[in-house]
Amino acid sequence: xxxxxxxxxxxxxxxxxxxxxxxxxxxxxxxxxxxxxxxxxxxxxxxxxxxxxxxxxxxxxxxxxxxxxxxxxxxxxxxxxxxxxxxxxxxxxxxxxxxxxxxxxxxxxxxxxxxxxxxxxxxxxxxxxxxxxxxxxxxxxxxxxxxxxxxxxxxxxxxxxxxxxxxxxxxxxxxxxxxxxxxxxxxxxxxxxxxxxxxxxxxxxxxxxxxxxxxxxxxxxxxxxxxxxxxxxxxxxxxxxxxxxxxxxxxxxxxxxxxxxxxxxxxxxxxxxxxxxxxxxxxxxxxxxxxxxxxxxxxxxxxxxxxxxxxxxxxxxxxxxxxxxxxxxxxxxxxxxxxxxxxxxxx
Ligand code: KG4
Ligand code: ZN
Numbered sequence: 001x002x003x004x005x006x007x008x009x010x011x012x013x014x015x016x017x018x019x020x021x022x023x024x025x026x027x028x029x030x031x032x033x034x035x036x037x038x039x040x041x042x043x044x045x046x047x048x049x050x051x052x053x054x055x056x057x058x059x060x061x062x063x064x065x066x067x068x069x070x071x072x073x074x075x076x077x078x079x080x081x082x083x084x085x086x087x088x089x090x091x092x093x094x095x096x097x098x099x100x101x102x103x104x105x106x107x108x109x110x111x112x113x114x115x116x117x118x119x120x121x122x123x124x125x126x127x128x129x130x131x132x133x134x135x136x137x138x139x140x141x142x143x144x145x146x147x148x149x150x151x152x153x154x155x156x157x158x159x160x161x162x163x164x165x166x167x168x169x170x171x172x173x174x175x176x177x178x179x180x181x182x183x184x185x186x187x188x189x190x191x192x193x194x195x196x197x198x199x200x201x202x203x204x205x206x207x208x209x210x211x212x213x214x215x216x217x218x219x220x221x222x223x224x225x226x227x228x229x230x231x232x233x234x235x236x237x238x239x240x241x242x243x244x245x246x247x248x249x250x251x252x253x254x255x256x257x258x259x260x261x262x263x264x265x266x267x268x269x270x271x272x273x274x275x276x277x278x279x280x281x282x283x284x285x286x287x288x289x290x291x292x293x294x295x296x297x298x299x300x301x302x303x304x305x306x307x308x309x310x311x312x313x314x315x316x317x318x319x320x321x322x323x324x325x326x327x328x329x330x331x332x333x334x335x336x337x338x339x340x341x342x343x344x345x346x347x
Contacts, residue, residue, distance in 0.1 A: 001328065002068065004076045004098075005321025006059065008091030009083025009111045010138060011035075011042045012314070013054040015062035017073070018321035022124050026065035027311060027318050030054040033177065040171035048086030055094050062317070070102055075331070077324020080108035081344030083138070088340035099334050106334055107327040109320045112139060112346045113151070118308040118319035119272040126306065131268035133259050135283075136275030136315075137163035137178065140209045140255075142262050143347065148326065151347040154262050155207030162251050163277045165211040169218050169247055173240050174229030183244045184280050186236060190245025195221045197250035199257065207258045214250050218243060252283050256290055263291065263303060273307040276314040 001021070007014040011032040017025040032050045036042050063070060078095035081088055092108075099106035116132045130145045131154070140157035160168070163180050170179020175186075200213050221227070227239050236244075263271065271291050273284065287305045295302030312318055 001074045001325060002072055003321040003325050003328070004059070004062065004073045005109075005317035005319070005324065006055075006076065006078045006091045006095045007111075007114070007315060007317040007320045008051045008055065008087050009079045009081070010087060010315060011047050011050075012316070013051050013058050013090075014315060014317035014320075015055075015059040016317035016321050017062055017066040017068055018121075018318055018325065021322055021325040022121055024121065024318050025068065026062045027316055028058050028062045028065060029316055030058050037177045040177050041167065042084070044084045044086055047084055048090060051087050051090035055090055059094070059098070070098075073102070073104060075099075075105040075107065075324070075328050077107050077109050077321050077327070079111050079114065079320050080338070081111065081341035083111055083342060085340060085342040088342065092338065092340045096334075096336060096338060100336065105328060105331045106338065107324045107331050108338055109323045109327075110344055110346045111320075112141065112143070113323045114319040115139075115274040116143065116145075116272060117323040118274050118312045118316070119306045121312060121318060121322050122308060123306050127269035127304070129266065129268045130270045130272060131259070131262055131266060131303070132272040132274060133255060133278075134275045135162045135255060135273070135277040137161060137167060137180075137277075139275060140211075142207055142258060144262070144266055144268070153347045154266070155209060155258055158202075158208050158210045159212040160215065162209070162211060162255060163275070165215060165251060166248070166277070168215055169244065172219070172222070172229065173227070173236070173244065174231070175236070175244075178276075180277055180280065183248050184282070186241060187245040187248045187282070190241040190243075192242075192245045192249040194239075194242035195246040197246055199250060199254055207262050209254060209258060211251060211254070214247060218247055248280075248282065252280070252286055255283065256286055259287075260290065268303050271303045271305050273305065274313065278307050279310050279313045
């Protein structure tokens with residue numbers, strides 16, 4: 001089955017052709033980083049306009065790269081939500097028009113389910129139950145799945161998402177946008193113990209996440225220690241380096257701690273680490289060590305940890321095609337009333 005995936009939920013316009021849910025024939029991503037960089041975050045109106053400019057050539061390029069023509073596809077999978085409404089509408093409208101003119105089926109896909117499927121593309125045989133930590137610029141969620149297509153929400157961000165928290169501190173310190181990859185690259189050289197970040201206790205016993213307290217603590221440290229933003233083209237100061245190292249560590253500790261609590265009661269066989277922040281090298285290493293290697297050393301049964309390769313970790317359309325592929329068996333005639341939904345829930 002050959003599926004065209006289309007993704008436009010935030011600031012990446014993406015199209016991909018995927019064969020049988022696992023063979024990636026093309027993966028085209030037009031990033032808008034340059035457009036939003038000077039604002040230190042995504043500007044929704046600019047994002048919609050960029051999607052409009054890019055969607056046509058991105059889809060055409062996905063067919064050229066794959067060496068396929070439009071008549072050869074079996075269907076189109078498009079991100080319906082959650083995301084920025086003006087951005088989502090571009091992808092959904094384009095997909096509807098294309099499905100109508102080609103007389104092909106169209107399935108809507110939840111972006112979060114797309115991220116979960118990003119781990120299946122390179123690892124099609126994965127044991128259930130599955131516990132997924134979806135961690136990106138817009139989302140931090142723990143989702144449990146006992147069988148395909150069944151999802152239970154175990155915990156979610158109460159305030160900022162983890163990626164958003166990283167991006168905000170980086171912006172404050174003049175480290176550029178998006179901040180996650182910069183902090184990942186620099187943080188290895190800092191001292192994580194110099195600045196204190198206490199991990200908040202969520203009093204109702206839920207496995208939700210809260211990162212806004214770290215931001216407040218970081219701002220206090222910046223003020224008390226007189227840390228200045230990096231000058232354009234300049235070097236990061238030692239206190240700023242120590243601050244981002246401690247901050248990243250606190251975010252990772254929180255992510256690991258909540259996932260550990262969920263894993264100890266739900267006993268998943270597979271743990272997935274997905275979404276843009278799952279590119280983070282320390283987070284990847286820590287998940288492998290905590291959930292796979294340590295249990296093995298203690299001769300306990302651990303879980304297998306899976307994360308996608310970096311190109312499939314940040315927003316892309318391969319994951320949308322992958323999540324859409326099993327849905328084509330159940331899809332009816334083309335629904336031209338299909339609409340984008342900014343706060344679409346997976347479960
Ligand atoms: O999944 P994604 O591309 O878009 C959303 O759905 O939000 O994730 C983007 C987020 C940004 O916050 C970015 O800073 C973060 O992922 N990110 C990283 C790394 N690479 C991207 N965070 C930490 N370490 C990285 N290496
Ligand atoms: Zn995403």
